[in-house]
Amino acid sequence: MFHNDAFCHSYSKIYKPAIEKAGLRPVRADAEIFGTGKIIDQIWSGINAAKVLVAELTTRNPNVFYELGLAHALEKPVVLVSSNEDDIPFDLKHIRVIYYDMTDPFWGSKLLDKVAENILSAIEHPEEAVLRRTLQN
Secondary structure, three states: OOOOHHHHHHHHHHHHHHHHHOOOOOOOOOOOOOOOOOHHHHHHHHHHHOOOEEEEOOOOOHHHHHHHHHHHHOOOOEEEEEOOHHHOOHHHOOOOEEEOOOOOOOHHHHHHHHHHHHHHHHHHOHHHOOOOOOOOO
């Protein structure tokens, strides 16, 4: 889930290769979901069809958080990523987040490896990457 021009470069250089390294086909929620009908229906279908989702939370983009909410509602495994701990809302702080530091000259390759590793972990152990609903009557 990416919705920022600044992340277009990171998507093609880091996230797309990381997802492919994990053996999956990357599809961007903001640019690669096509078809007729309402955009939200297409996004819902795309999230529902996804094996794992990667959400870049840096800059607190409301579209990303909305799509993250849909993923949680569908109990999909999600890998959360941010360059800034302050961009993580308090109600998501209990979920594992991959943090990266862009001042590190090797941040891109480190992030690529970490995202691929976490995607594989989410596939192997979805219970650790899925927000389970606990409804009490």
